[in-house]
Amino acid sequence: MEYVQERVTTLHALTDHRPDAPTGRAAVVVPMTEREYGTLAAERVLTALESVDPARVIVPLRATPDRAGSFAAWLDGFDLDVETLWCDGPRLADLLAEHGLDGDRGKGRDVWLALGRALREEFVVVHDADTATYSPTFVNRLLFPLAHGHEFSKGYYARVEDGALYGRLFRLFFRPLVRALADAHDADVLAYLESFRYALAGEFAATADLVSKLRVQRGWGLEIGTLGEAFRNAGFAGSAQVDLGRYEHDHRSVDGPTGLADMSRAVGAATLRAVDDAGVDVAYDTLSDRYREAAEELIGRYATDAAFNGLGYDRTDERDQVATYVDAVAEPGPDSRLPAWEDASLSPAAVAEAARADLEAVASAEAVAETDPASPPRRDGSPTGGGDR
Numbered sequence: 095m096e097y098v099q100e101r102v103t104t105l106h107a108l109t110d111h112r113p114d115a116p117t118g119r120a121a122v123v124v125p126m127t128e129r130e131y132g133t134l135a136a137e138r139v140l141t142a143l144e145s146v147d148p149a150r151v152i153v154p155l156r157a158t159p160d161r162a163g164s165f166a167a168w169l170d171g172f173d174l175d176v177e178t179l180w181c182d183g184p185r186l187a188d189l190l191a192e193h194g195l196d197g198d199r200g201k202g203r204d205v206w207l208a209l210g211r212a213l214r215e216e217f218v219v220v221h222d223a224d225t226a227t228y229s230p231t232f233v234n235r236l237l238f239p240l241a242h243g244h245e246f247s248k249g250y251y252a253r254v255e256d257g258a259l260y261g262r263l264f265r266l267f268f269r270p271l272v273r274a275l276a277d278a279h280d281a282d283v284l285a286y287l288e289s290f291r292y293a294l295a296g297e298f299a300a301t302a303d304l305v306s307k308l309r310v311q312r313g314w315g316l317e318i319g320t321l322g323e324a325f326r327n328a329g330f331a332g333s334a335q336v337d338l339g340r341y342e343h344d345h346r347s348v349d350g351p352t353g354l355a356d357m358s359r360a361v362g363a364a365t366l367r368a369v370d371d372a373g374v375d376v377a378y379d380t381l382s383d384r385y386r387e388a389a390e391e392l393i394g395r396y397a398t399d400a401a402f403n404g405l406g407y408d409r410t411d412e413r414d415q416v417a418t419y420v421d422a423v424a425e426p427g428p429d430s431r432l433p434a435w436e437d438a439s440l441s442p443a444a445v446a447e448a449a450r451a452d453l454e455a456v457a458s459a460e461a462v463a464e465t466d467p468a469s470p471p472r473r474d475g476s477p478t479g480g481g482d483r
Contacts (some may be wrong), residue, residue, distance in 0.1 A: 102288040103239060103334040112230070115237035119332050120299075121212035121232060122148045123220045125158040131165050136223045140172045142230040149215045154179045154204035163457030179445070180207055183452020186445065193440045199315030199431055200360075207433045207449075210442030211307050213435060218305045221249070221297040229342050236299035238335035240250025245304045246324040246333045248290055249297030251341035258406050259396060264294045265420040266357050266412060268318070270388035271365060274381060275374070277388070283372035286325045287365070291322055292360070299339060304328060307429040314357040319431065322368025333387055355418050362422035367429065382423045389416040 097106050120142060130136040145152055151174045157165050159182070166178040180186070181204045190196045196422050197203075206219060209265035212218040219236050232249065239247040253261030276284040287293060300308075307327045324333055369376060393412050400407035435442070 099180060100101060100291070101330050102289045103162065104241065104291075105235070105334060105336045105451070107235070107337040107339045112234050113238045114241075115234040116217060116241050117146050117148050117233055117237060119215060119231070120148045120217040120219055120237055121150045121152055121190055121215040122146075123152045123205060123212055123218060124155065124164075125156075125201055125209045125220075126222050126223050127153045128158065128165070130223050131157075131161065132168060133224075135226050135228070139223045139225070139228045140169070142228055142260070142365060143233070144173045146230045146233045148233065149175070150207045150212070150228070151176045152211050153177070154181050154208040156181055156204055157454045158182070158202075159459070161453065162453060163459070166457065177211060177446070179204075179211060179449045179454045180456075181207055181364040181449070183453045183456070185448040189432065189440065193438075195432060195438075198312045200316075200320065202311040202313050202316035202374060203432065205316060206310040206312075207445055209308070209310070209340055210435050210438070210445055213302050213442060214308055216302055218302060221301040225341055232297065232338050235336045235338060236297060239336065240299055240301055242330070242332045244332055247299040247300050248293075248321070248324075248335045249295045249338045250290065250292040250335050251338045253322050253341070254290075254403075254405070257404075259400055261292065261294070262355050262412075262415060263357055263361065264292060264420075265392065265396060266389060267354075267359055267413050267422065268293055268365065269384050269418075270392050271362065271423065273388040273392075274384035275369060275376065277384065278377055278380070279369075279374050281309060281369070281372060281374045282296045282330075283322070283325050283369055283374065286330060286333075287318075287321060287368070288458065289330075290321065293318060295338075300324070304332075306436040307434045310433050311360070312429055313365075314360035316366075318364040318368065322364065322371060325368065326371065327360075335425050354415070355421075358419045358422040362419075362424070363426040367426045367431075370426070376425075378425055382420055385423050386416065386420060389419075402429070411418070 099107065124134065124139065153169055153176060155162060155165060155178055157180065162180045166327045169176045169178050187196065209218065217237055217240050219233050221232060236247050236249055272284060272287050276288060296317060298320060304327055308320060310316065393409055397407050397409055449483060
């Protein structure tokens with residue numbers, strides 16, 4: 095077992111112990127899309143949260159109007175205080191436009207909406223709903239550092255599944271990009287980013303005070319953007335990372351509209367925005383070449399580690415992915431981050447009111463599909479409607 099400390103406090107799962115944590119003073123934010131509707135993974139997450147018993151669960155929901163009402167009804171079937179925040183309704187869109195906050199929509203924008211609602215509690219936990227290995231210990235572990243003086247906590251885990259190394263975007267893009275930056279620039283922000291063992295993990299926790307200060311990336315740059323904001327507001331001393339043990343979830347293809355290539359552009363922009371915020375004058379003219387060199391060196395190390403563990407490893411495929419990701423090594427475009435809630439011109443209550451009105455409007459229209467036998471069942475066994483998936 096290893097128990098090495100990084101520059102941020104690093105908590106290791108050396109046993110199966112579930113530490114005491116202030117779950118009753120925490121809001122848990124679980125972003126979901128239509129693909130989580132009625133799935134075993136989402137069911138497992140929500141059932142586990144019943145045993146955690148947080149103060150509230152907030153689900154920022156991305157769903158079409160014909161699915162949102164039945165999805166919310168399914169969520170209401172769990173023994174949890176669930177607030178479904180439907181993020182795709184017209185009233186909410188109009189409200190954001192009135193405040194100059196319309197623009198690109200993505201996971202980060204949905205989570206930002208939910209974070210405003212979560213500020214009513216002392217602590218906030220954010221995690222995804224697509225893991226096949228979810229454990230109620232995750233919430234306790236993420237919250238534990240916050241109860242012991244830290245302001246920010248990030249989850250980490252090894253992505254080893256099906257006899258192979260995963261976590262490809264982290265291993266082959268983010269890690270060599272940060273290493274290439276650190277080799278050329280001596281900056282604390284780069285040391286901070288390198289300290290996190292799985293910087294692209296979707297699991298983190300923070301005090302409500304810190305959450306209120308976060309400027310949030312709208313899309314797939316959410317996780318790295320959050321790390322940059324944590325560096326700015328909490329620094330090394332206020333940050334921790336926590337071992338969440340075994341973790342499995344869906345894998346994405348490299349290409350396609352929601353593939354890793356698209357994600358790499360958002361991750362690269364968020365990384366370089368965080369570095370720029372910290373005052374680093376990046377040498378962009380040589381960065382792509384330095385990224386390739388760092389990635390090639392790491393591929394050799396990954397191959398050795400995979401062989402040591404009897405895992406399959408395809409160097410050619412890994413190099414092909416690096417060649418794809420290199421296009422994302424570029425100066426970030428205009429700053430489109432959503433503002434910190436402490437600086438926002440609208441209130442979380444107004445967001446909730448608009449989202450609630452939108453959801454009520456579509457729920458009544460969805461009622462005609464209540465008897466559709468193809469829809470996932472409620473927890474009492476009755477159908478929820480919504481049509482074929």
